[in-house]
Amino acid sequence: MDIKIRRHLENPLIVPEDIKPSHEEFKVEGVFNAGAALHEGEVILLLRVAESVKSNEAGKVRIPVVHECSGSWETTTVLLDRHQKKNEYDFTDSRVVTKIDSQGNKYTRYITSLSHIRLARSRDGVHFRIEDKPFIYPESKYEAWGVEDPRVTQMGDWYYITCSVVSEYGVAVALFRTRDFKSHERLGIIFPPENKDVYLFPEKINGLYYAYHRPVPRDIGRPNMWVADSEDLIHWGNHRLLLSADSRSSWENGRVGGGAPPFKTEKGWIHIYHAADRNDRYCLGAFLTDSMHPDKILRKTRTPLLEPETDYEKYGFFNHVVFACGIICDGDKVRIYYGAADQRIALAEIELGELYRAFGL
Amino acid sequence: MDIKIRRHLENPLIVPEDIKPSHEEFKVEGVFNAGAALHEGEVILLLRVAESVKSNEAGKVRIPVVHECSGSWETTTVLLDRHQKKNEYDFTDSRVVTKIDSQGNKYTRYITSLSHIRLARSRDGVHFRIEDKPFIYPESKYEAWGVEDPRVTQMGDWYYITCSVVSEYGVAVALFRTRDFKSHERLGIIFPPENKDVYLFPEKINGLYYAYHRPVPRDIGRPNMWVADSEDLIHWGNHRLLLSADSRSSWENGRVGGGAPPFKTEKGWIHIYHAADRNDRYCLGAFLTDSMHPDKILRKTRTPLLEPETDYEKYGFFNHVVFACGIICDGDKVRIYYGAADQRIALAEIELGELYRAFGL
Numbered sequence: 001m002d003i004k005i006r007r008h009l010e011n012p013l014i015v016p017e018d019i020k021p022s023h024e025e026f027k028v029e030g031v032f033n034a035g036a037a038l039h040e041g042e043v044i045l046l047l048r049v050a051e052s053v054k055s056n057e058a059g060k061v062r063i064p065v066v067h068e069c070s071g072s073w074e075t076t077t078v079l080l081d082r083h084q085k086k087n088e089y090d091f092t093d094s095r096v097v098t099k100i101d102s103q104g105n106k107y108t109r110y111i112t113s114l115s116h117i118r119l120a121r122s123r124d125g126v127h128f129r130i131e132d133k134p135f136i137y138p139e140s141k142y143e144a145w146g147v148e149d150p151r152v153t154q155m156g157d158w159y160y161i162t163c164s165v166v167s168e169y170g171v172a173v174a175l176f177r178t179r180d181f182k183s184h185e186r187l188g189i190i191f192p193p194e195n196k197d198v199y200l201f202p203e204k205i206n207g208l209y210y211a212y213h214r215p216v217p218r219d220i221g222r223p224n225m226w227v228a229d230s231e232d233l234i235h236w237g238n239h240r241l242l243l244s245a246d247s248r249s250s251w252e253n254g255r256v257g258g259g260a261p262p263f264k265t266e267k268g269w270i271h272i273y274h275a276a277d278r279n280d281r282y283c284l285g286a287f288l289t290d291s292m293h294p295d296k297i298l299r300k301t302r303t304p305l306l307e308p309e310t311d312y313e314k315y316g317f318f319n320h321v322v323f324a325c326g327i328i329c330d331g332d333k334v335r336i337y338y339g340a341a342d343q344r345i346a347l348a349e350i351e352l353g354e355l356y357r358a359f360g361l
Numbered sequence: 362m363d364i365k366i367r368r369h370l371e372n373p374l375i376v377p378e379d380i381k382p383s384h385e386e387f388k389v390e391g392v393f394n395a396g397a398a399l400h401e402g403e404v405i406l407l408l409r410v411a412e413s414v415k416s417n418e419a420g421k422v423r424i425p426v427v428h429e430c431s432g433s434w435e436t437t438t439v440l441l442d443r444h445q446k447k448n449e450y451d452f453t454d455s456r457v458v459t460k461i462d463s464q465g466n467k468y469t470r471y472i473t474s475l476s477h478i479r480l481a482r483s484r485d486g487v488h489f490r491i492e493d494k495p496f497i498y499p500e501s502k503y504e505a506w507g508v509e510d511p512r513v514t515q516m517g518d519w520y521y522i523t524c525s526v527v528s529e530y531g532v533a534v535a536l537f538r539t540r541d542f543k544s545h546e547r548l549g550i551i552f553p554p555e556n557k558d559v560y561l562f563p564e565k566i567n568g569l570y571y572a573y574h575r576p577v578p579r580d581i582g583r584p585n586m587w588v589a590d591s592e593d594l595i596h597w598g599n600h601r602l603l604l605s606a607d608s609r610s611s612w613e614n615g616r617v618g619g620g621a622p623p624f625k626t627e628k629g630w631i632h633i634y635h636a637a638d639r640n641d642r643y644c645l646g647a648f649l650t651d652s653m654h655p656d657k658i659l660r661k662t663r664t665p666l667l668e669p670e671t672d673y674e675k676y677g678f679f680n681h682v683v684f685a686c687g688i689i690c691d692g693d694k695v696r697i698y699y700g701a702a703d704q705r706i707a708l709a710e711i712e713l714g715e716l717y718r719a720f721g722l
Contacts, residue, residue: 104467105466105467106465106466108580108581142602145581166581167582168581168582169582169583169585169602169605170576170578170582171578171580171581171582172600188598188599189599189601190598190600191553191600192556192574192576192587192600193576193578193581193582194555194578194579194581195553213553215553215555216578216579216580217531217532217554217555217577217579218555218577218578218579219468219469219532219577220468220506220527220528220529220531221530221531221532221554224530226553228553229596230596230598231592231593231596232592232598234598234599235590235591235592235593235596235597235598235599236596236597236598237549237551237591237593237596237597238549238550238596239549239550239552239553240549240550241503244530
């Protein structure tokens with residue numbers, strides 16, 4: 001089916017050169033996977049800004065991390081020798097430094113960049129003023145390797161932000177909230193490792209809050225989407241499988257995960273999600289859930305809504321990725337802010353009616 | 362330090378030959394990792410009974426599973442060809458059938474046995490009458506490959522049972538409860554994949570329930586112990602790291618995980634936990650947590666409390682394992698029921714004062 005989704009003519013909207021590094025010795029590798037919110041007449045993007053260390057000595061790699069020092073959190077670097085035999089680090093994947101464990105399995109020993117959350121503001125949703133300073137910067141032992149992929153859900157005066165937090169203890173999901181996009185509160189780890197791609201529904205359904213999450217099991221099972229409910233947004237339970245990676249599909253046989261928090265329509269909740277194939281090529285799809293039953297998928301796109309096709313989506317910090325964390329609905333117009341090749345922010349627009357058509361409605 | 366812990370002279374107390382298979386075509390491979398409860402003057406053990414399929418055709422393996430059929434759950438088998446090139450199954454580990462994925466990593470494709478929970482009752486805590494029928498038998502899509510490693514916590518009239526449930530969707534943790542050890546209720550998945558070794562504290566602390574859990578992250582992080590709290594036993598949050606595998610230790614550098622629900626003493630809560638080294642040799646250790654702060658470990662054993670030394674601990678369905686899920690305290694005497702080599706139930710006894718001494722108290 002040929003779905004009419006339009007890339008914005010000014011794409012990419014935000015690139016690393018637009019971002020002031022958080023530290024002098026840092027270089028911005030990517031600005032991507034932004035959450036989106038409407039606040040006081042502005043579109044606010046919560047940018048994931050990934051920074052690496054500028055000054056690399058020959059044959060060495062410096063890894064940026066935060067660590068605790070006399071009760072406060074400081075940014076520092078870890079120096080790795082590219083040629084040190086003993087450690088046998090693998091630098092093939094630009095995003096990570098991997099090692100082989102005693103069982104012969106590959107695992108991530110470090111992340112090459114440290115991510116924080118930066119704000120960008122816009123009146124028209126296209127041209128953004130980017131703040132000079134981080135909004136959420138890592139400062140706990142669970143965030144020592146970064147805070148990533150924010151999703152924002154407004155409930156009343158509060159904006160709830162779910163982020164992946166990364167450290168040597170794993171990738172967990174933390175909850176933050178803000179009222180003013182000036183300060184924020186940390187509300188703790190809501191999903192333990194390994195989990196990612198968490199977002200909240202913007203209202204209670206049958207008296208309960210709902211979240212989608214995407215556990216990453218080690219031994220048995222695939223990275224599938226699950227649903228959980230809560231009475232207070234802090235404590236989550238009643239975990240149920242929602243959507244599995246489809247081994248028969250060419251574009252979503254690797255993994256699936258939540259995209260942006262859903263928006264409510266007369267047909268139900270519409271969700272934009274991401275799916276990757278076994279080669280880690282990331283596309284966007286959409287599905288529709290029952291308005292009263294968040295665990296019931298009514299319709300789903302069989303082909304990608306958006307796939308990496310332009311140069312800015314195909315080549316970057318990590319190639320062949322479109323990945324959305326934020327959506328703004330303006331009447332019938334749905335604006336999808338998405339990370340392109342883990343390096344830039346781009347915008348795609350689609351009419352609500354076109355999404356219905358994609359669902360065969 | 363030489364800690365006086367006594368193996369019972371009648372060890373092993375329960376062996377596979379004592380168990381009536383749940384189906385004619387099944388063979389009991391192991392009875393191990395039992396939860397323990399006191400109920401109406403009896404010690405009740407909740408045995409994990411692992412069964413395989415008896416009738417193996419030459420060169421083939423039959424895997425027992427449950428599957429849904431017209432709304433009810435039926436036990437069936439999956440036939441695997443040991444020599445089929447295309448699938449390249451690996452049968453080296455007696456517990457699982459593994460495969461290599463497209464990234465070259467080994468993962469579990471099937472479990473060779475199907476576990477359920479069986480009850481055994483005793484007046485003296487040593488001689489048990491074993492029921493003929495399963496108490497908890499797999500009957501949901503999350504339990505299709507088995508229900509394992511029960512831990513029991515009594516609160517008021519209710520006994521809460523946490524079990525690992527296994528399926529193609531991963532290893533998750535489900536909560537059950539019973540009042541009479543005749544019928545039980547399913548209360549859903551409380552920790553999504555991959556998680557194991559969950560137990561509940563037997564009382565609220567500062568108005569909250571507490572659980573320990575042991576997530577198994579895939580990419581980053583080790584199998585560490587975490588603590589979470591809850592207001593209703595169903596929804597869990599405030600996840601915090603409790604105890605990491607210690608890479609410098611010879612006996613606990615592989616993984617750590619909760620053992621039996623803790624018991625309260627004048628010094629704090631005492632926990633028996635398990636630790637494995639990088640060769641998957643499982644020992645038991647103990648630690649003490651602050652009576653009001655379940656996330657605060659005050660003391661910990663530096664050497665194993667119990668390690669696989671006897672033949673029944675060294676050789677079995679999986680070699681070199683002692684693994685406890687259940688404890689009964691009788692005055693100053695602590696009875697630790699433990700799985701030996703994933704095949705039998707054994708009993709070790711230790712005085713409370715001896716545990717204090719192990720903590721240097």
